[in-house]
Amino acid sequence: MLTIAQETYDAIVAHAKRDHPDEACGVVAGPEGSDRAERFVPMVNAAGSPTFYEFDSTELLALYKDMDARDEEPVVVYHSHTATEAYPSRTDIGLASEPNAHYVLISTRHCFDEAGGNSDGPVEFRSYRIIDGVVTEEDVAITPPQQTQTV
Structure with a gap:
């Protein structure tokens, strides 16, 4: 199961919507071996493509040098699909090279009308483990926003 903070979920969805109609991509890093998705790192889609x-x-x-210096690893590797469901394509499966990572896909296909304007439709946010080409969907638990205490 992927456990992710509401703030991180919101940041990933906002990135996917912002980059639409191109696919968005990024990483959420966390301490090595912890499975804690803590540091949101939006990346540039070098392909600049709506399908890749x-x-x-x-x-x-x-990023990998920075994660190494911080004793971090990619806990989440995410990208969006702009016109299809949030399920890994054959290309996505072939690119999945982090066996400990959660692969998150966000579909923005219902968020925009035919003219490309935001229609406030729902996003699909789904997580998978992809190991040796085998795709397994997993549940996603979103933790509530952290409460800041006033001292």
């Missing part, structure tokens, strides 16, 4: 995403290789290398 590709991490910018320079940006991705910098």
